[in-house]
Amino acid sequence: MRPAVQDPALLIMISLASGPKHGHAMMRDVEAFSGAHLGPGTLYGALTRLDDGGLVEPLAPEGRRRPYRLTPAGVTALRARLGEMRQALSIGLARVAHE
Amino acid sequence: MNPRLARLLVHAYPPSWRRRYGSEYAALLEDLPATLSAVSDAVRAGLAVRGRALSNALLSSGGPDVTIDFGGWQARTFALLAILVALPTTIVLALSALAYNVGVPGMATAIAPIQSQLLGSKLIGLGLMGAPVLAFVIAVLPVLRLSIQREAGELMISFAIRGRALTLVAAVLSLLLIAFFAMHSATEFLFGT
Numbered sequence: 001m002r003p004a005v006q007d008p009a010l011l012i013m014i015s016l017a018s019g020p021k022h023g024h025a026m027m028r029d030v031e032a033f034s035g036a037h038l039g040p041g042t043l044y045g046a047l048t049r050l051d052d053g054g055l056v057e058p059l060a061p062e063g064r065r066r067p068y069r070l071t072p073a074g075v076t077a078l079r080a081r082l083g084e085m086r087q088a089l090s091i092g093l094a095r096v097a098h099e
Numbered sequence: 100m101n102p103r104l105a106r107l108l109v110h111a112y113p114p115s116w117r118r119r120y121g122s123e124y125a126a127l128l129e130d131l132p133a134t135l136s137a138v139s140d141a142v143r144a145g146l147a148v149r150g151r152a153l154s155n156a157l158l159s160s161g162g163p164d165v166t167i168d169f170g171g172w173q174a175r176t177f178a179l180l181a182i183l184v185a186l187p188t189t190i191v192l193a194l195s196a197l198a199y200n201v202g203v204p205g206m207a208t209a210i211a212p213i214q215s216q217l218l219g220s221k222l223i224g225l226g227l228m229g230a231p232v233l234a235f236v237i238a239v240l241p242v243l244r245l246s247i248q249r250e251a252g253e254l255m256i257s258f259a260i261r262g263r264a265l266t267l268v269a270a271v272l273s274l275l276l277i278a279f280f281a282m283h284s285a286t287e288f289l290f291g292t
Contacts (some may be wrong), residue, residue, distance in 0.1 A: 041144025
């Protein structure tokens with residue numbers, strides 16, 4: 001079965017909500033909590049867009065690996081997005097409960 | 100993943116992206132196994148970023164300049180690979196020329212069974228004809244440089260090839276083979292021989 005959440009940017013933001021991570025750690029974390037496997041190109045494509053949009057920011061590199069963290073704007077955007085999803089989820093659950 | 104393969108995959112991205120993310124992205128690729136899905140995902144994403152950069156430059160008046168430049172990366176290796184790809188076609192054509200054009204005694208009889216076996220299969224025939232085109236692309240792609248820049252509101256497109264001796268050899272060999280097949284096909288079409 002395909003993972004329910006497949007938006008790479010959203011998955012990255014959820015992953016970074018538990019603390020800064022570098023690329024490989026994000027991939028492992030995303031796979032663990034959602035079952036979605038992000039390819040390296042997909043991961044960095046979404047990470048680049050989030051970085052350009054000011055929703056995540058790079059930290060000082062650790063060797064060649066560079067961790068990223070959510071910015072305050074990123075936390076706000078993630079909260080809003082999850083709120084929308086919660087609303088859709090509760091409506092969906094309420095509707096199937098009457099079936 | 101092998102560091103060389105990782106570096107090659109990083110080169111699928113434009114230089115501006117590589118300057119910003121190249122080192123950390125290469126480190127990530129090296130941490131991953133070289134599966135088909137990882138490699139194809141990296142190539143697809145890299146080409147998508149190049150495509151976006153190119154369309155930005157073409158569509159927006161104040162867009163960034165774009166340079167598609169493989170920087171001559173591993174040009175010698177790719178030239179050798181191109182020569183290897185073109186080698187079977189070269190050998191078949193050279194033996195045919197020696198047998199039928201030069202008329203080396205006994206050569207025609209010697210190569211006739213091999214030729215009939217090779218050319219009896221459409222797939223092998225197509226492979227022999229397609230190999231020079233593939234060889235040309237393999238040889239020339241790493242030394243290509245396409246630059247799109249804006250100067251005084253005008254779009255300046257420049258195209259260059261960074262010459263390497265071995266690349267030249269591979270490219271000329273491929274072009275000669277392509278020219279031979281083109282002439283051969285034209286002769287067959289015009290004179291039916």
